[in-house]
Amino acid sequence: MELDVSIARKSLRTASGQTRIILHDVTFSLRQGEICALLGPSGCGKTTLLRIVSGLDVDFEGRIALPTRHKIGMVFQEPRLLPWRSVAQNLRLVGALSDIDLAEIVTALRLSRHLDHFPGELSLGLARRVAIARAFAVKPDLLLLDEPFVSLDADLAARLREELLALVLKRKATTLVVTHDVEEAIAIADRIIVLSAAPGRLIADRIIEAPRGALTEARIAKVKEAILSVIANAGS
Amino acid sequence: MRKLIIKAVSVWRPGKTKAVLFRLLPLILLLLVWQAGSRLATAGTLPSPLAVVSVIATEAWSGALFLNLFVTLARVAVSFALAMVLGTVLGVAMGRNKTIDRLCDPLLIVLLNLPALVVIVLAYIWIGLNEVAAIGAVALNKLPNTAVTLREGARALDKNLDEMARVFDLTFGKKLYHVVLPQLVPYLAAAMRSGLSLVWKIVLIVELLGRSNGVGFEIGIAFQLFDVTRLLAYALPFVGLMLAIETVLVQPFERHLSRWRPPHGA
Numbered sequence: 001m002e003l004d005v006s007i008a009r010k011s012l013r014t015a016s017g018q019t020r021i022i023l024h025d026v027t028f029s030l031r032q033g034e035i036c037a038l039l040g041p042s043g044c045g046k047t048t049l050l051r052i053v054s055g056l057d058v059d060f061e062g063r064i065a066l067p068t069r070h071k072i073g074m075v076f077q078e079p080r081l082l083p084w085r086s087v088a089q090n091l092r093l094v095g096a097l098s099d100i101d102l103a104e105i106v107t108a109l110r111l112s113r114h115l116d117h118f119p120g121e122l123s124l125g126l127a128r129r130v131a132i133a134r135a136f137a138v139k140p141d142l143l144l145l146d147e148p149f150v151s152l153d154a155d156l157a158a159r160l161r162e163e164l165l166a167l168v169l170k171r172k173a174t175t176l177v178v179t180h181d182v183e184e185a186i187a188i189a190d191r192i193i194v195l196s197a198a199p200g201r202l203i204a205d206r207i208i209e210a211p212r213g214a215l216t217e218a219r220i221a222k223v224k225e226a227i228l229s230v231i232a233n234a235g236s
Numbered sequence: 237m238r239k240l241i242i243k244a245v246s247v248w249r250p251g252k253t254k255a256v257l258f259r260l261l262p263l264i265l266l267l268l269v270w271q272a273g274s275r276l277a278t279a280g281t282l283p284s285p286l287a288v289v290s291v292i293a294t295e296a297w298s299g300a301l302f303l304n305l306f307v308t309l310a311r312v313a314v315s316f317a318l319a320m321v322l323g324t325v326l327g328v329a330m331g332r333n334k335t336i337d338r339l340c341d342p343l344l345i346v347l348l349n350l351p352a353l354v355v356i357v358l359a360y361i362w363i364g365l366n367e368v369a370a371i372g373a374v375a376l377n378k379l380p381n382t383a384v385t386l387r388e389g390a391r392a393l394d395k396n397l398d399e400m401a402r403v404f405d406l407t408f409g410k411k412l413y414h415v416v417l418p419q420l421v422p423y424l425a426a427a428m429r430s431g432l433s434l435v436w437k438i439v440l441i442v443e444l445l446g447r448s449n450g451v452g453f454e455i456g457i458a459f460q461l462f463d464v465t466r467l468l469a470y471a472l473p474f475v476g477l478m479l480a481i482e483t484v485l486v487q488p489f490e491r492h493l494s495r496w497r498p499p500h501g502a
Contacts, residue, residue, distance in 0.1 A: 084418040084496040
């Protein structure tokens, strides 16, 4: 599914009555199946952008163009599972899921042993997996991920990244993933959009040409350096 | 059979017996004091427990006791259900919508402070001495209480889960059943517990004032005859019945609904 994002301005009225601009002139389009990382320092409006794309936030100037019929799978920063429903029930809630589809998602994310558990019995890492599984349970055309690997230890994050990537590629969902980690962005995305510090403006839009997985250490270092220099220049 | 008995015995630990005995102790003491008091009291003011039991037996044998208990229980059930459903709908609407809250809040405060007796008498005068007036008056007494409790519940609904439901495009029914109602359970349970005891007390007054059957009516008759034995013979089985409903139905239901909560409130 294709996605056109065109936000002229998104502002917020603070408690003291002042208007604070969160996002300014952020325009980009995603092709069908593109995996795009949204990179930027904390507080630059990445999450707000994701909320606007998801339709949760409609109070902005600009427009979001989506096909009329589309399914959104979203992973929030917190798992946001229903604590009173088991893992399996949480997954089945969002879509009419066949047993085969459920088994596939659950196996890919290594959740088979936890289907009958309640979210309160899971570690953060596991709860995050369930939230990711739920996003795939709707058979999404558009996948929105808000810092899906944050506060997981490095090994766990790397493993989850591989599993998630495999699912995304299989589903061919257009994906927008918010992160503040350059290396994570390079590892997962085939395109990186960089926002400046608040108010968030689009300061870089790079397509990573090399096929995923074929990036050499040197190439990764080069992309990373290029992006970091963009961020540094924007800051000055 | 033998196996079953062994199992029953093993489930019934000595500690449990002790706990039950401990709970029964005050009741046994009360019975003893009652027995002693009945010997000292002037004739007719306090019958002995045995005299009350014998009247209960007579009334039960004739079927009058069960009929009256059933009629009262039916009124309790209908008015309780009515107050819970309408109160919940009103409370949730007020908790979610500021305009509705502003419109209904003053009415709610008036209703909360209106004595039950006023509502009952007005209902009988305006609607007539009939079942609709009786049940309506009881429900109207309980309704504001439920509405206020559920309004708190609706205000405390988790915004994060609400957003989740919106993004995943859950149907209204699914959202209500899986997302909203489970969050309201503690508030519903609180409203139910206080509601049941309130409703059955008011039902007796309603029956006393304008119905020709039920426990309240019988107590009214006993009052006119100054027949304390008869009064207790109706009051005690009814209290027992309500206590049984509370322990056998309401409490297990609550436990069932909150079984997902990890123990020790983690």
